Amino acid sequence: MTDNTLIAVKPEIAAGSHADAERRTAMVAEATKDPDGFWAREMNRLAWMRAPTKIKNTSFEGDVSIRWFEDGVLNLTESCLDRHVEGGRGDAVAIIWEGDDPKADAHVTYRQLLERVCRLANAMKSLGVRRGDRVSIYLPMIVESAVAMLACARIGAVHSVIFGGFSPDSLSSRIQDCESTLLITADEGRRGGRTVPLKANADEALKSCPTIRNVIVARNTGGGVAMEDGRDHDWAELCDAQSAECAPEPMGAEDPLFILYTSGSTGKPKGVLHTTGGYGVWAAFTHELVFDYRPGEVYWCTADVGWVTGHTYIVYGPLANGATTLMFEGVPNWPDSSRFWSVVDKHKVNIFYTAPTAIRALMREGEAPVKKSSRKSLRILGSVGEPINPEAWLWYYRVVGDERCPIVDTWWQTETGGILISPLPGSVAQKPGSATLPLPGVFPALVDNDGAILEGATEGNLVITDSWPGQMRTVFRDHERFVQTYFSTFPGKYFTGDGARRDEDGYWWITGRVDDVLNVSGHRMGTAEIESALVAHPKVAEAAVVGMPHEIKGQGIYAYVTLKVDEEPTEALRKELVAWVRKEIGPIASPDAIQWAPGLPKTRSGKIMRRILRKIAANETDNLGDTSTLADPTVVQDLIGNRVG
Numbered sequence: 001m002t003d004n005t006l007i008a009v010k011p012e013i014a015a016g017s018h019a020d021a022e023r024r025t026a027m028v029a030e031a032t033k034d035p036d037g038f039w040a041r042e043m044n045r046l047a048w049m050r051a052p053t054k055i056k057n058t059s060f061e062g063d064v065s066i067r068w069f070e071d072g073v074l075n076l077t078e079s080c081l082d083r084h085v086e087g088g089r090g091d092a093v094a095i096i097w098e099g100d101d102p103k104a105d106a107h108v109t110y111r112q113l114l115e116r117v118c119r120l121a122n123a124m125k126s127l128g129v130r131r132g133d134r135v136s137i138y139l140p141m142i143v144e145s146a147v148a149m150l151a152c153a154r155i156g157a158v159h160s161v162i163f164g165g166f167s168p169d170s171l172s173s174r175i176q177d178c179e180s181t182l183l184i185t186a187d188e189g190r191r192g193g194r195t196v197p198l199k200a201n202a203d204e205a206l207k208s209c210p211t212i213r214n215v216i217v218a219r220n221t222g223g224g225v226a227m228e229d230g231r232d233h234d235w236a237e238l239c240d241a242q243s244a245e246c247a248p249e250p251m252g253a254e255d256p257l258f259i260l261y262t263s264g265s266t267g268k269p270k271g272v273l274h275t276t277g278g279y280g281v282w283a284a285f286t287h288e289l290v291f292d293y294r295p296g297e298v299y300w301c302t303a304d305v306g307w308v309t310g311h312t313y314i315v316y317g318p319l320a321n322g323a324t325t326l327m328f329e330g331v332p333n334w335p336d337s338s339r340f341w342s343v344v345d346k347h348k349v350n351i352f353y354t355a356p357t358a359i360r361a362l363m364r365e366g367e368a369p370v371k372k373s374s375r376k377s378l379r380i381l382g383s384v385g386e387p388i389n390p391e392a393w394l395w396y397y398r399v400v401g402d403e404r405c406p407i408v409d410t411w412w413q414t415e416t417g418g419i420l421i422s423p424l425p426g427s428v429a430q431k432p433g434s435a436t437l438p439l440p441g442v443f444p445a446l447v448d449n450d451g452a453i454l455e456g457a458t459e460g461n462l463v464i465t466d467s468w469p470g471q472m473r474t475v476f477r478d479h480e481r482f483v484q485t486y487f488s489t490f491p492g493k494y495f496t497g498d499g500a501r502r503d504e505d506g507y508w509w510i511t512g513r514v515d516d517v518l519n520v521s522g523h524r525m526g527t528a529e530i531e532s533a534l535v536a537h538p539k540v541a542e543a544a545v546v547g548m549p550h551e552i553k554g555q556g557i558y559a560y561v562t563l564k565v566d567e568e569p570t571e572a573l574r575k576e577l578v579a580w581v582r583k584e585i586g587p588i589a590s591p592d593a594i595q596w597a598p599g600l601p602k603t604r605s606g607k608i609m610r611r612i613l614r615k616i617a618a619n620e621t622d623n624l625g626d627t628s629t630l631a632d633p634t635v636v637q638d639l640i641g642n643r644v645g
C-alpha cells in the first residue's frame with residue numbers, strides 16, 4: 001500500500017528551522033554545482049587542528065578511491081567533548097542514561113564525560129594500545145559504551161563495536177577478522193528484566209582469539225564473573241588510577257575511526273571501515289538538519305550502539321552538536337508497553353528516533369498505553385532501519401505525535417555512515433511511507449538490471465552516482481571486496497542493494513533489499529550466514545534461507561532444511577535447530593519457520609532458485625513464474641504441499 005497524501009510542513013516547525021524550504025533549495029543547488037565550496041563550509045561543523053585545503057577527491061571508477069578533507073587534521077573527540085567544555089557548556093548534560101529498571105537513571109555532563117573518556121584513554125595506553133590498533137567493544141547500553149568508543153577515538157585506536165546480542169561465535173569471528181588486541185566488555189547486560197551474560201560469552205569467544213592481550217570489564221549488574229589474572233582488568237580500578245587528562249591524538253581526516261561488521265548477500269560479515277573527517281562532518285550535518293536539532297533539546301535514539309544507528313545518532317552526531325543524547329538500556333515493552341512514552345515524559349524528550357518494528361509492536365497494544373502519557377515535549381519523530389508501512393507511519397503520526405510532530409523517515413545504511421534520504425522537517429512535506437527526498441549533496445538514481453539510468457516516475461535498483469563525505473572507504477583489509485560488492489554490479493555507481501520507486505513528485509519510496517540480505521526487526525542479516533550456521537549442524541545436509549513477510553518484524557526468517565539421509569525430521573530436531581542458530585549467531589537470527597525439504601529447487605547447473613522459495617514462504621504460490629529450467633520440477637509441488645505456517 002502506498003499513500004499519496006501530502007502532509008504539509010508545519011509553520012511552527014519551519015520557523016527557525018535549520019533548513020526551511022528556501023535554505024534547503026539553496027543547499028541542494030550549491031552542493032550540486034560547487035561541492036568543494038559547499039563542503040568547505042559545512043566542514044566547519046567540526047573542530048580541526050589543521051583545516052583541510054583539499055575537499056573532495058573521489059572516484060567510483062576502477063579501483064574506487066574515496067577521500068574527503070584529506071589534508072585536514074583533527075581528533076573527533078575534540079568536536080564531541082573538549083570544545084563544549086571549553087565553550088562554557090561543561091555542565092550541560094551530554095548523556096541521560098535510562099536503565100532497564102525504570103528507577104535507574106543517570107546524567108553525565110560534558111565535563112564528566114570528557115574526564116571519563118580521558119581516564120579510559122590513558123588506561124588503554126597503559127595497556128599498550130597504540131594509534132591504529134583495533135579495540136573490540138562488547139557492551140550493553142550503558143554510558144561506558146559511549147566512553148569506550150570515544151576513548152578509542154581519543155588515542156587514534158580503531159573501535160569495532162559488536163552488538164551485545166551476538167553469540168560467542170559471532171564475537172570471536174569479528175575479533176579474529178580485525179585482530180584486535182583489547183576487548184572492552186561488562187559483567188552482564190540487562191534487558192527487559194533479564195540479564196545477558198556478556199563476560200561469560202566473551203570468555204567463551206576468547207578461547208579462539210589469540211590476538212587479545214587484555215580485557216577491560218565494566219561492573220554493571222555486579223554479577224559474579226571469572227577474572228583471568230594478567231588478562232582481565234576491572235574498569236573502575238584501572239581508570240581510577242589514571243590521570244583525567246589525555247591529549248587528543250592528531251589524526252588525519254582519512255585515518256580510520258571505526259570498523260563495524262555488517263551482513264552482505266555472500267560470505268562472512270564485512271568490516272565496514274569509516275574514517276574520521278568525512279564521517280564526522282556527515283554525522284554532525286545530518287543530525288542537525290534531519291532532526292532539526294536545536295540547542296538545549298533532549299534527543300533520544302532508541303537504537304543499540306552495536307549498530308550504525310547507535311554510532312552516528314546516539315554518539316557521534318548528537319555529541320558533535322552538543323546535544324543531550326539519551327541512552328536506553330531496556331526494551332519498549334517492559335515493564336509495560338508504555339515504557340517509551342513514560343521515558344519521553346520523564347526526561348522531556350524533544351526528538352525521538354526509533355524503528356518501524358517497535359512502532360508496529362506497540363501499535364498492536366492499542367492507543368491506551370500511549371495516551372496515558374503526555375508527550376508534550378515531543379517535536380520531531382524519526383524512523384529508521386526498514387521501510388515503514390503507511391499504517392504504522394500514520395499511527396506514529398496521529399497517536400504518538402498527536403499530528404503535531406513531523407516524521408522523518410530516514411533511509412541509510414551502515415555503509416553510508418549517516419542518513420541519505422529523508423525529509424527535512426523545516427522544508428519537505430511528507431507522505432506516509434516515503435523517505436521523500438535526498439539530502440543536499442546526495443545523488444540517488446534508479447537503474448534497470450542492465451545498469452541503464454531510469455528517468456521519471458518509475459521503479460528500479462537504487463544507486464548513488466557520486467560520493468558524499470560519510471561514505472565507507474573500504475572493507476577492512478579487503479578493498480577488492482569493497483569494489484566487488486558495491487561498484488561492480490553497476491560500474492561507476494555505488495549500488496545500495498535496495499530497490500526503490502520514484503513517484504510523480506520525485507519522492508523516493510524504498511521497497512526493500514533486492515539481494516539476499518534480510519531485514520528482521522531492522523536487524524540486517526545475510527541469508528548465507530544463517531544457511532552456513534544450519535549446515536554446520538551434524539544432521540543437516542543442505543539449507544536455504546529466505547525472508548517472509550512478518551507483521552511485526554517486517555521480515556521473518558524462513559529456512560528450508562534438507563537433512564542427511566537416515567535423519568528423522570522431528571519436532572525435537574526442529575527446536576534443536578532453532579536453538580543451534582541462536583547459539584551460532586545470536587537470538588536475532590532465530591528462524592521463524594523451518595520447513596523440511598527433501599529437495600531444493602535447483603537449476604540444472606545446481607543454483608538454488610530462491611525466487612521460488614521466497615514465493616512459497618510468502619504463500620504466493622499462484623504464480624511461481626518460469627520453472628522450466630529446474631532440474632527436478634516435482635520438488636516444487638512437495639514444498640508447496642508442506643509449507644509451514
Ligand code: WTA
Nearest residue numbers: 384385386387409410411412413414510524
Ligand atoms: C534498510 C541501518 C527503508 C535498507 C541504518 C538498507 C530502510 C538497510 C530504511 C541498511 C528506511 C534502512 N526505509 N529501508 N528508512 N532505513 N533501511 O546497514 O534495506 O543496518 O539497505 O543500516 O536497512 O541496514 P543497516
